[in-house]
Amino acid sequence: MIHFLNVSKFYPNGARALTDVTTRIEKGEFVFLVGPSGAGKSTFIKLIIKEEAPSRGQIMFNNKNISRIRPREIPYLRRSIGVIFQDFKLLPNKTVYENVAFAMEVIEASKREIRKAVPSALSMVGLEKKADVMPSELSGGEQQRVAIARAIVNNPPLIIADEPTGNLDPDTSWEIMRLLDDINKCGTTVIMATHAKEIVDNMKKRVIALEKGRIARDEQRGVYSYEN
Structure with a gap:
């Protein structure tokens, strides 16, 4: 469904948000995107929904190269993506x-x-x-x-959740996670950026860990982090 191929994102101030990222997310997967603040999670999401364009590389979504699509095509892309934010945005x-x-x-x-x-x-x-x-x-x-x-x-075939439990208490957070899991079981692909270690460790989904703009780990049934 989504394929990042050697994707890098540099900002005008010289900051490197992502460097040479290659990964594939298949239809129907549930993927946690983890890493410390500044690791590149938000940029990863913004590239998928075309809030940003890659500096280098290609991004494929449903077999279409969205890296350089025209501005008038962006609304049609976003019809295929449901986005959930930490602060609700109601x-x-x-x-x-x-x-x-x-x-x-x-x-x-x-x-x-x-x-x-x-x-x-x-x-x-x-x-x-x-x-x-x-x-x-x-x-x-x-x-x-x-x-x-x-x-x-x-x-939509894809749901992107950006810290959806960040402002919620633990019990409510688990209610939201059960709901997202149910949506995923109906066939919808879910990508969730999170700092919620307990949720990631307990749900045993695929984990893509970013560190300094690069993929540090990509594991099925992964955990939030490893102890040194």
Whole structure:
């Protein structure tokens, strides 16, 4: 599904975010992206969703080279990717239903499609009874579940989660992880950047560890880090 081939990213100030990264993520995988702050995790994600372009190398997504796609093609790429953020990024003046529907409105889905898909997405995350509630009335875990519903409502083949449990307590974090695991078991590819050692160590998924912009480890059923 995703293939990084000798990808490097340099910034104008001389900083090297990624250096000669080559890796492949297959359809249906669940991959943890780990490493210390500044290791290159955010850049890795930004390259996939085309917030950044690589300085060198190629990135393939569903057999299409997205490294140099035209700006007008980027919205079509992003329709295939659902993104979940640490700080939820919900629209405060819209209800739960409206927040999820907005993800369909921006791709010009019909009202009929929206009426069908939004309740289904909310049901999957256990929030079907909170459709008319405002985000400010929800707990942090509930807000993150709204964000997940928004990410999956267009049925994208890929979900990218950037520190989705970073602002949540441990119990709520595990609820979110079980939900992401269920989504993955339905066939959706999940890439999750995280510092949550306990989650990574317990879930035993594939782990790609970045260090100073390079891949330090890439392991199936991996752990967050090794003790020296």
